[in-house]
Amino acid sequence: MTATQTRFKFTNLKVKALPAPTDKDQSFYWDTETQGLGLRITAAGAKSYIVRGRVNGSGKDRRFTLGSAELLSCDEARKRAQVKRLEMLDGLDPQVEKKKVAAQSETLREVMEDYIEHKRTKNGPLRPSSKADIRRCVEGTFANWADEPVAGISRDACIKRFRELSKTAPVQTNQAFRNLRALLNWAREKSATADGVYPILPINPVSQMFKQGGMAQWNKEKPRTTRVPRDKIGAVFALLEQHSDPALNITTTCVSADMVAFMLLAGTRVSETRTLTWDRVKLDGKLPTFHIPGELTKNHHPLTLPLSDALHTLLTRRYENRIKGNNYVFPAMRGKKGYLFDPRAFLDKKVSGVAGTHLHPHAFRRTFEDVAQIVVVDSDQRRQLLNHLASDVHGTSYANNPDPAVLLPAMQKISAWIVQQGQIAKDAAKGENVIPMRA
Structure with a gap:
C-alpha cells in the first residue's frame, strides 16, 4: 500500500513519528476513525491536517486545510473536520468561505496597491503615469473609502458619489469611476474560486450602475480641439524665443x-x-536625433525623430545650460522628480494671453499637425511624426520607414514655417512691413 493510500487511526505519537517523503513533493495519510480527516506531509517535513468531502447541492469535491499538526492535536483536528464536513453537508463550500473571509476585510487601498504592482496589460506593466492617476483617484476622489473594505462598496453608494462629483468635474468623475471599476473587478477576480464563484462583489457595482437602463449615465465628454490659432503661431513662437534667453530670464x-x-x-x-x-x-553626427522609448509613448511604440535646425538650436541651448547631475533636458529647479512636470503656470501667465485662448500642453501637438498640413506634409508622414500607427496594410507595411532621415525634410519644413512666422511677428512688433511666407 502506497503512502497516499495509507489509512490508520491517528494518534499524536503516530503522527509525530511519520517521516517526510523522499521521492515526492508530499504524502497523504487518512484517519480510519473520522471520515475525511487526512494528514499532509511535505518533502520539507511540514505536517498539516486536512479534511475532504463533497459540497451538498453542487457535488464538488473539496479538500480544506485545518491547520498545522504542530499546533493541533488529533482530537482537535477531528472536531474541526466534523465541523467542516457538516458545513459542506449544508451546502457551504469551504474554499469559497475561506476566500470570502479574506476578501471581506481587504480595503480599497490594499486592492489598489496589489493592482498597481501586479496588473499587466498586453504591453506589460502599468505606466508610472497610470499608477499615479489611480493612486490620486483612491487617495483623493475616494479618500473616505480608501481604508474601508471593498466588499462594502454598493451600487447605491457609487451612484450617490458619482452624481455629487459630476456637478463640478464631470470629465474627471468619469475617469475616477473607470479606475474604480477596474479596481473592483480586480478585487472580484482575486477572490474568485477556480469554479468561477465570486465570494464578494458578485456584480461590479460600478458596472451595474451604468448598465443599459441603469441608474446613471456617463457624463458627456467633448473631444478637445484646442490649438494655437494660425494667425497667432508666430507671436507665440516669438514669445517663447524671448523667454528662452538665459541672459534675460530666470532658469525656470x-x-x-x-x-x-x-x-x-x-x-x-x-x-x-x-x-x-x-x-x-x-x-552630433550626420543625422542628429532624439528618441522616445516604447515605455514612455502612449501606444508603446518607440519613436526616433530627426532634429530640425530649429530643434537642434533649442537643444544645444539647453545642453549649454544643463544642470550638473541632472540628466533631464527640461530639468526642475526643485522637487523629487528631477524634471519640469508641467509648464502650465508659464502657459497660463504668458502664452495663453498672446494666443488669445487658454492653452494646455496638448494644444501644441495639434498645432504641430496643423502646421504640417499647411506646409503640405503628406498624411502618412504626419502619422509617423505623431507616432500614430495606421491599421491598414499600407500604413503598417509600407508607409512606416523606420529611418528617421526619411522624415527630416518634413521636420525641416514644419520648423522653418514656425520660425518664419515668429520672425514675421517680431518684425511686425517693430513696425516693419514684411511679406508672409507662403507654404
Whole structure:
C-alpha cells in the first residue's frame, strides 16, 4: 500500500513519528476513525491536517486545510473536520468561505496597491503615469473609502458619489469611476474560486450602475480641439524665443519656454517631452536625433525623430545650460522628480494671453499637425511624426520607414514655417512691413 493510500487511526505519537517523503513533493495519510480527516506531509517535513468531502447541492469535491499538526492535536483536528464536513453537508463550500473571509476585510487601498504592482496589460506593466492617476483617484476622489473594505462598496453608494462629483468635474468623475471599476473587478477576480464563484462583489457595482437602463449615465465628454490659432503661431513662437534667453530670464522661465517650444516644433506629448533625457538625444553626427522609448509613448511604440535646425538650436541651448547631475533636458529647479512636470503656470501667465485662448500642453501637438498640413506634409508622414500607427496594410507595411532621415525634410519644413512666422511677428512688433511666407 502506497503512502497516499495509507489509512490508520491517528494518534499524536503516530503522527509525530511519520517521516517526510523522499521521492515526492508530499504524502497523504487518512484517519480510519473520522471520515475525511487526512494528514499532509511535505518533502520539507511540514505536517498539516486536512479534511475532504463533497459540497451538498453542487457535488464538488473539496479538500480544506485545518491547520498545522504542530499546533493541533488529533482530537482537535477531528472536531474541526466534523465541523467542516457538516458545513459542506449544508451546502457551504469551504474554499469559497475561506476566500470570502479574506476578501471581506481587504480595503480599497490594499486592492489598489496589489493592482498597481501586479496588473499587466498586453504591453506589460502599468505606466508610472497610470499608477499615479489611480493612486490620486483612491487617495483623493475616494479618500473616505480608501481604508474601508471593498466588499462594502454598493451600487447605491457609487451612484450617490458619482452624481455629487459630476456637478463640478464631470470629465474627471468619469475617469475616477473607470479606475474604480477596474479596481473592483480586480478585487472580484482575486477572490474568485477556480469554479468561477465570486465570494464578494458578485456584480461590479460600478458596472451595474451604468448598465443599459441603469441608474446613471456617463457624463458627456467633448473631444478637445484646442490649438494655437494660425494667425497667432508666430507671436507665440516669438514669445517663447524671448523667454528662452538665459541672459534675460530666470532658469525656470527659460526651461518652461524651451519645453513649450520643443512640443510645438516636435509634436511630442508633454509626458514624452518632460521625461526626455540627454542619453536619448544625439546632437552630433550626420543625422542628429532624439528618441522616445516604447515605455514612455502612449501606444508603446518607440519613436526616433530627426532634429530640425530649429530643434537642434533649442537643444544645444539647453545642453549649454544643463544642470550638473541632472540628466533631464527640461530639468526642475526643485522637487523629487528631477524634471519640469508641467509648464502650465508659464502657459497660463504668458502664452495663453498672446494666443488669445487658454492653452494646455496638448494644444501644441495639434498645432504641430496643423502646421504640417499647411506646409503640405503628406498624411502618412504626419502619422509617423505623431507616432500614430495606421491599421491598414499600407500604413503598417509600407508607409512606416523606420529611418528617421526619411522624415527630416518634413521636420525641416514644419520648423522653418514656425520660425518664419515668429520672425514675421517680431518684425511686425517693430513696425516693419514684411511679406508672409507662403507654404
